[in-house]
Amino acid sequence: MDAALRPYDIGSTQWYVLYQLAHHGPTMQRDLLRMLQIERATLSIVVGALVRKGLVEQVPDTIDRRQKRLQMTVAGTKLWGELPDLTFIRSVAFDGIDQAEIATAIKVLQTATGRLDELLRQGTDT
Amino acid sequence: MDAALRPYDIGSTQWYVLYQLAHHGPTMQRDLLRMLQIERATLSIVVGALVRKGLVEQVPDTIDRRQKRLQMTVAGTKLWGELPDLTFIRSVAFDGIDQAEIATAIKVLQTATGRLDELLRQGTDT
DNA sequence: GATTTTTTGTTTGCTAGCTAGCATAATTGT
DNA sequence: ACAATTATGCTAGCTAGCAAACAAAAAATC
Numbered sequence: 001m002d003a004a005l006r007p008y009d010i011g012s013t014q015w016y017v018l019y020q021l022a023h024h025g026p027t028m029q030r031d032l033l034r035m036l037q038i039e040r041a042t043l044s045i046v047v048g049a050l051v052r053k054g055l056v057e058q059v060p061d062t063i064d065r066r067q068k069r070l071q072m073t074v075a076g077t078k079l080w081g082e083l084p085d086l087t088f089i090r091s092v093a094f095d096g097i098d099q100a101e102i103a104t105a106i107k108v109l110q111t112a113t114g115r116l117d118e119l120l121r122q123g124t125d126t
Numbered sequence: 127m128d129a130a131l132r133p134y135d136i137g138s139t140q141w142y143v144l145y146q147l148a149h150h151g152p153t154m155q156r157d158l159l160r161m162l163q164i165e166r167a168t169l170s171i172v173v174g175a176l177v178r179k180g181l182v183e184q185v186p187d188t189i190d191r192r193q194k195r196l197q198m199t200v201a202g203t204k205l206w207g208e209l210p211d212l213t214f215i216r217s218v219a220f221d222g223i224d225q226a227e228i229a230t231a232i233k234v235l236q237t238a239t240g241r242l243d244e245l246l247r248q249g250t251d252t
Numbered sequence: 253g254a255t256t257t258t259t260t261g262t263t264t265g266c267t268a269g270c271t272a273g274c275a276t277a278a279t280t281g282t
Numbered sequence: 283a284c285a286a287t288t289a290t291g292c293t294a295g296c297t298a299g300c301a302a303a304c305a306a307a308a309a310a311t312c
Contacts, residue, residue, distance in 0.1 A: 030260060107227070108223060139269090164268085170292055171269090261306090261307105280287070281285085282283100
């Protein structure tokens with residue numbers, strides 16, 4: 001993804017933010033957190049980069065002024081239209097592999113990461 | 127890994143370098159590159175951190191003075207002895223999962239990453 | 253109604269990855 | 283023997299992750 005996006009000076013996480021805004025419209029920054037599964041501080045940096053480049057606007061909510069609503073600018077919408085389709089990456093990686101084996105791989109990884117998340121969660125709380 | 131190593135101010139890649147030196151003795155920095163599968167520049171930073179902390183020594187080779195031999199210092203060996211055993215992480219993640227399913231997951235992921243590596247390799251050469 | 257706690261976002265400082273470009277040393281070609 | 287190429291490592295500048303500490307606003311408590 002990074003290699004494909006490099007010509008556009010966009011990183012993969014920045015791409016995910018744009019994807020979200022392009023497909024689901026303006027979004028609260030706090031809601032993006034849950035969608036992208038990253039930390040507040042990280043998202044702050046990523047959004048900052050997009051704002052700096054003029055691709056995204058950050059508007060404080062009128063009701064809850066702590067929260068910020070993110071929306072694409074005209075320049076952002078234009079760039080999004082020019083970005084290449086990245087689904088070919090998934091095709092290259094997985095096309096032709098047995099569907100059942102992919103399902104097994106997903107199950108194994110979800111189990112493992114779930115257990116590790118749980119382990120971390122406990123370690124943090126205690 | 128990072129959570130377990132944090133009390134010792136050691137990152138996971140730094141741990142891998144120490145592991146290598148602890149188990150296989152002094153190693154040329156260029157050989158570590160292949161073992162850790164990271165870029166020259168990245169390893170340079172990681173090794174720099176270890177040298178700065180006095181855990182590893184970087185000695186220019188007498189025959190080829192470009193190359194640098196890495197070896198643990200006394201302080202490094204001491205710290206290595208104090209680090210916790212990290213194999214519990216693998217146990218937490220995978221214990222009890224069907225061995226055949228794990229093998230399938232590994233196969234799927236190796237195929238996918240292999241294909242993507244190949245794709246990147248071509249893109250870089252052209 | 254005033255105080256405390258929680259939520260949201262930012263900043264700072266770290267690890268770790270990358271590319272590009274540089275210097276130096278070694279090797280290869282002519 | 284000298285010139286050109288290759289190999290090794292470093293620095294600079296970037297993305298992206300994290301934790302800790304902070305400010306501001308909102309919500310909860312007393």
